Amino acid sequence: MxxxxxxxxxxxxxxxxxxxxxxxxxxxxxxxxxxxxxxxxxxxxxxxxxxxxxxxxxxxxxxxxxxxxxxxxxxxxxxxxxxxxxxxxxxxxxxxxxxxxxxxxxxxxxxxxxxxxxxxxxxxxxxxxxxxxxxxVIHGFIYNKDAFAELGLEVPTTEAEFFAVLDTIKEDGNYIPMAMGTNDQWEAATMGYNNIGPTYWKGEEGRLALISGEQKLTDEQWVAPYATLARWRDYLGDGFEAQTYPDSQNIFTLGRAAIYPAGSWEIPGFNEQADFEMGAFKPPVMEAGDTCYISDxxxxxxxxxxxxxxxxxxxxxxxxxxxxxxxxxxxxxxxxxxxxxxxxxxxxxxLAQQFASWRADCESTIRSTYQILSRGTPNLENETWGAAAAAIKGTSTPEELGASLQEGLASWYAPQQ
Amino acid sequence: MSRPRIRWHIPIFLAPAVAVYSAVMVFPLFNTLRLALFSKIEQQQVFVGLQNFQTLFLDPNWSEQFWNALANNFWFFLIHMLVQNPIGIALAAILSHPRLRFAALYRSAIFIPTILSFVIVGFAWKLILSPIWGIAPSMLDAVGLKFLYAPWLGKEEYALTTLALISVWQFIGIPMMLTYAALITIPEEIVEAGEIDGITGISAFWKIKLPLILPTIGIISILTFVGNFNAFDLIYVAQGALAGPDFSTDILGTFMYRTFFGFQLQLGDPHMGSAIAGAMFAIILLGVSIYLFAIQTRMRRYQL
CATH class of the missing domain: 3.40.190.10 (Periplasmic binding protein-like II)
Structure with missing residues (x-):
């Protein structure tokens, strides 16, 4: 050392x-x-x-x-x-x-x-x-417009539509439905959990309630995103467990995958690498007409x-x-x-305009684990990486993950005790 | 009788080596141990005695990670002892066979990975084993064994073993070279004398050569032990500081790095990091002492 x-x-x-x-x-x-x-x-x-x-x-x-x-x-x-x-x-x-x-x-x-x-x-x-x-940076999903056009797909707005789109791509079999791996763990937490999560915990409302101790990580709105992530498993490529972040980027920009759970920071690199047209859609809501929340x-x-x-x-x-x-x-x-x-x-x-336009339609929030909650040991952000990866791989149930994260947070954070 | 002269040339000649060694090894080592006895409380460095060690061993948040890392480290070591060293010794035995052709070529080929950087080895193997671009899945597919393929580095149950085997691949040249060097010093007469007594071929290796190279095997074991318990680079290169998946490849080195320097939102804590480094030092010291006092002193040496 x-x-x-x-x-x-x-x-x-x-x-x-x-x-x-x-x-x-x-x-x-x-x-x-x-x-x-x-x-x-x-x-x-x-x-x-x-x-x-x-x-x-x-x-x-x-x-x-x-x-x-x-x-x-x-x-x-x-x-x-x-x-x-x-x-x-x-x-x-x-x-x-x-x-x-x-x-x-x-x-x-x-x-x-x-x-x-x-x-x-x-x-x-x-x-x-x-x-x-x-x-x-804003989270959302970047998609391959050519692939969507070829399969006659519409951009999904609700969660049901989102999974219907994934099913269609999977049935067709020409594209990997979604490009993401769990090898590096952080994508699962950042582009997975904190991408779709704000819709469940209602953005700032849930985030601040967690900081004040009014909500717990075992509550339904904090556990449900893990259950949704577990459903992603069937739509990821073969051997996604060992797929790294650069692997996912390359799979998408080579046109082998249709959807990429993204952060807006990918735009400059993707513009340079991909030779197909790309579009973006925001994290799907539960029911049509619900307020949307984005991680900004x-x-x-x-x-x-x-x-x-x-x-x-x-x-x-x-x-x-x-x-x-x-x-x-x-x-x-x-x-x-x-x-x-x-x-x-x-x-x-x-593409950047598309991401930025969501600020007008949706409520903005920041990543749930960043402010105050990652000050102690165990570190909530790092634990969330492992939890989100485990949820996708199915090695733990969402309830187990929520319980262990809550236990870790409560061990040092007074408002959660 | 005259007073014994002070032989000045001895300290003078020793001085440069001692000074360099103290500055870059001894001082940092003791300073690390000292750092482990302090803690930072409100920007002040405060002496806390053994409290960091108490946290490390008794606080479930820390001890769970520590024992996990230590157990992984033992598994990492065990694989090296069971795979790397026996194969290394066998290779050396084959290479030292006088009638083997191209021995020098094989020797260099097997030794080359040892001089490669961890970064290259980690990256190359990650690519070879990659489910997407790797040649491992397509090679298995070509011989109809695709069902045997799994994304090994991404699975909790295989990742550590896979990395240990990669490390074995890289370092197998070391036990091979050391054993080879020991084997070629065995005089031909001893082997010939054995032949006259009817000990030939493979039994000559077991009954004559192996007992003669036991001290070398002892040294190889202790080098493997120290190397494995100080390991860090390969895991860091292949799996990152979080030693995924789910800490299944976390060894003491990566645990220490993460704690000492921090990672992502986790802030670095030099004091807890030093406590882990201190524990690593104690473990290695204990292992080496056991070897030196309990094993090496009992080992029989033969005058050749």
Whole structure:
């Protein structure tokens, strides 16, 4: 283990050992979005540098799975970049409390954001904000329009229609009905449970009731999504137990599957890979005419390393990130990451427009496990990954899963005791 | 009588190695053990004695994961002992046969996986076994055995065994090479003397060569034990830090990593992580001590 620590520490120094040019200030940005490297280099950084001569930016992303661990080590070692891309809620709150992130409440442009948008990067009492909200992601299903046309299928709106569509695709046999695997576990929780779940627990109403302790994870509305996920099993591809996340993406973009339980972050990658037309539909409701609920999850923010040598330049950059100009560049360069600023952004990508349009028809919520509930041990989010995967595989019943999650949560979370 | 001279050259020549070893091994080890005795309470590092260990062993949230990881680790070790080492020794016995042709070629071919990176091995095997793109299902299909195929890495009951066998495939060269080196040091005269007494062929291996290489087999076992209980890379590469499915491939290394550095929404806890690292250290120390004091001292050595 000592070797791993040293390894990561060395890696940290190697990544941030930068040679600053002349009198220009160079700001280094830490991020887990290595997929966005070219976007930053080609669009965002030139746009900012053109307006702010004297400040140079370097975008240095690391792999998503390693980001939190690597960032924490770098911050502790004092070798982290000036600007820190923030995970929502507790991961960033812990960094703020440890003194690694600076308080940004005094940046004027923060008023461009709604309270919901800011809630992911605030102290519990809302007194300090430590990251500028950048984007949210919306869950739903992306489908292969050509496959639907070929089979004469309509986009489903209710759960019964949804399973009828899956049955038709399965009977036809040309397409795998749904592209998802349980090997990496998180898709089952994120694109499964938290995608269809808000319809059952009525979005924010259920989520806040769970935080206040009025509802329990053993209640019908929290267990029923697992029962629905268990029905997905028959529509997944052969050997889905060992199918990884990239496998699922490839199966769908190669046109071998008809439906992909998605997050909107897939849009840029899918646009590039798939050569068929894609559409999106929102999580199905129980009965036609029911209120729909979508997971519109605050996912990315950006904050400032409190130990930065160039706090002024960093603040200038953060104020620019909070501006409508950045929102327009970001929202259009990365369709599927929806800017959180109050000024509406004109989106050009049709698929992204479709996702964004649900905000007008449906109630928005965020993922149920993210705020407060994943602070203790056992960690509710990580447990939910395993539970959702087990539900799909059928290794546990929904009731057993609800009971064990509730037991874990109640073991440390006072309002649930 | 003159006072014994201090032989300065000894400490001077030892100094560089001792300094480097202390800095990168001894100090971090003790610092980790020290870290395990503290806890972070409201941003302050507080001395809590053995409380972290108490949590680890007595709090059901932690102990369940710990015992699961330890049991998995023993299974991982057992597979190596039952599959890797006997096959490695058998390969060495075959390779040391004087009339075998292309021995050097086989030796290198079998040893090559050992020098590959875990990342390559994990990724390659994941692809081979993949239900979607893998060649394993189509190869089984070609010989009419498709029904034997299962998505092994995704099933709780097979995943750990599969990974252990992948690791065996990768490291089988080590016991083979060590045994091979021991076998070729056995003088021809001893074997010939045996032949005169009527011990030939396979019984020469069992009755003459095997007793002579027992100390080497002991060393191989202890290396396997230490290596397996420190294992982490392959599981992390193939299954991620959550060691899925449902923690069925979780071993002490991945459990320690997840706790120490955090994972997704789970925040890193260096103190609990160090406590796990301390427990791993104790387990390995215990295993090595048992070997050194109980087994090695009783092992008979033969003057060759």
């Amino acid at each position: 000592t070797r791993t620590t040293i390894g990561i520490a060395l890696l940290g120094t190697a990544l941030t050992a930068t040679g600053a040019f002349a009198q220009d200030v160079t700001l280094t940005i830490e991020s887990w979005r290595n997929d966005d490297l070219s976007l930053w280099q080609e669009k965002i950084i030139p746009a900012f540098e053109a307006e702010h001569p004297g400040i140079k930016l370097r975008f240095t992303p690391s792999a998503p799975a390693e980001y939190n661990a690597a960032l924490n080590s770098k911050l502790d070692a004092g070798s982290a970049g000036d600007l820190i891309t923030c995970r929502p809620f507790d991961a960033s709150l812990a960094l703020y409390e440890a003194g690694h992130l600076a308080d940004l409440s005094d940046i004027e442009a923060m008023s461009n954001f709604s309270d919901v948008a800011k809630s992911a990067w605030q102290t519990d009492d809302g007194s300090a904000a430590f990251c500028v909200p950048m984007a949210s 999850h605050t996912d990315i923010g950006i904050g400032m390393n409190a130990a930065s040598n160039h706090p002024e330049a960093a603040r200038t950059f953060l104020a620019w990130v909070a501006s409508p100009e950045f929102a327009t560049i970001f929202g259009n360069a990365l369709p599927g990451f929806f800017p959180l600023s109050d000024t509406p952004v004109e989106l050009e990508d049709p």
